[in-house]
Amino acid sequence: MNYKEIAKETIGNLYKAHHSIRKSGIDEKLIALVELRVSQINGCAYCCNYHAKELSDFGFEQDVINRLPGWKHTNVFNDQQKLVLEWAESIIYSKGDWKSTKAKLIDQFTEREIVELTASITLMNALNKLRITLVEED
Template identity: 25%
Template sequence: MEPRLNFYKEAPELMNAQMELKKAVDDCGLEKELLHLVNLRTSQINGCSYCVDMHSREARDDGESEQRVFLVSAWKESPLYSPRERAALAWTEQVTLISQGGVPDALYEEALQHFSKSELTKLTIALGMMNIFNRLCIAFHAVHPIRSGKGA
């Protein structure tokens, strides 16, 4: 698959704003490990190979175990995730697939057992940001590092 365009070059003012949002999310106080998991799960759901590769590598570089990275797609059946991480992954799936029934009250109440309202707002903004990146990379065929010969 060949790249269609370089979205950073075509809309630098908006991409700069998106990168500022990414920095704000990275610095918002949510655990780095948690953000890696939800970024990876969002990208898996959306089918963004570029972002799955990037976020799995970033998680590993920051000390996440291979086993936890590999099992994110099957988190419901894995005992490797904390209750807070499980709540975040459930929220991630529902928010990413929001057109398939919204976000049920029960899921919201469960999320509030593990996140403050401020944290849940920050998590939801992080998910929205990741969904934007996924849509850009998928729509414009972002070059996957392995396929371009730049990674292994």
């Protein structure tokens, strides 16, 4: 199903929101990192491929990208990257001590950055679900 064409305005607005997040001032590398992690969690093969290539284009080594599913058990990610990954997983899985994670975010990011990061995570979740459920093949 060509959902982008069928609901051109609605889906277009989702992509406009994505573009807005990318231009909001928060580090695009952090956004790409959480978008890949969300896509991995949801199992969106197309999005995983897209965001892995994007991280590579941003200068992430393939070895680092390969370790993303096990980010909690490696030292290749810095503290800020681990924090945004923790935030992404707490939102997607709707469990864990998200209040504690949010408090850590407040120490490192502006309110605007937290909103943009959270919007990115939830929007990527929605975009993954649209692609997974409405596209027959990748």
